[in-house]
Amino acid sequence: MSKTALITGSTSGIGLATAKAFAAKGYNIVFNGLEENGAEIAAEVAQTYNVGHIFSPANMLQPEEIRAMVQQAFDQFGTIEVLVNNAGIQFVAPVEDFPEDKWDAIIAINLTAAFHATKAVWPKMKEQKYGRIVNISSAHGLIASPFKSAYVAAKHGIIGFTKVLALEGGEFGITANAICPGYVHTPIVDKQIPDQMKAHNMTREEVIEKVFLAEHAIKEFITTDTIAQTILYLADSEAAATITGIAMPLDAGWTAH
Template structure:
């Protein structure tokens, strides 16, 4: 019987790459995302890898929609072996100017949503005596940068939630780990490059190396496929069966400073 992976924010970026990696292993996929063509993306991946799936447009700002996502996934597949809390947003501003609604939204989507979904899925994992939970934190879950107060707070919080979940889940065969990426090459990053070129009066290459990759010891973006393979190792490898409660930096040496 095929295992099932539920991945939030799985119609683009890291989430989509990870969904493809699990689908390639034969997992059923529970897709989630707010993109207008999210349902089409999910259907395309499922067809390509010949796996079963459902798609949910649940908004991670809304706890009732998160609970409904869990209910629908368990009703469809009976069990969820892998839960990946990935959905996230960002906003940059000095603390004194940081809009209250932006703070609330970032904490809700990047941290509170992971709590609600873990809470909803954990009982079935405990009953099955098996579960793999992967939370997407960030290098900013380990260190800070100016003007990112909400994001840094949320990503630090995700690591705390990861550790507690690991301790509570251990006796039930459940592991929980956090991934802490540096700058990952996604469409979101690509869209920021022209604005940064204009703001800093730099060429594209200068922006990449002096802005985005300034703190990377390895002067390159991290690929979404690299992140996906690391998640697959933690969730699907017998070698990772006793790895739990860690915050794994995949940050090109950023946090080595």
């Protein structure tokens, strides 16, 4: 019988790469995202890998929608073995100018939504004596950068939450771990490069190395596939069965400073 993975924010970026990695292993996938073509993206992945799937447009700001998404998965697949709390947003501003609604939204989506999704799957995972939870934090869950107060607070918070889950889940066969990526090569980053070239009077290569990858010891972006395969290792590998409560940097040496 196939296992089921619920991945929030899984119709683009890290989440989509992760959904594909689990689908390739035969998992049923519970997709989630707010993209207009999210249902089509989910159906295409499920068809490619011949796996069961659900697409939920649950808004991570709405606890009742998160609970309904989990219940829909239980109704269709019986249980959820893997939960990946990936959905996240970002906003950058000095603390004195930081809009309060942006603070509230970032804390709600990047941190509180993970609590609601985890709370919803937790009783079933305890009952079946098995569960794998992977929370997507960030290098900013381990260190700080200026002008990212809400994001840094949320990503530090998700690591603390992960550690508590590891302690509470251990005797029930549930592991919980956090992944802490550095700069990931995404379409959002690509779109920023021309503006940065103009602002700094730099070539594309200079912007990538001196702006985006300045803190990376290895001057490369982290790929979404690298993150997906690391999540798969933590959630699907027997070798990771006793790995729990960690915050794993995938940051090209950023936090080694």
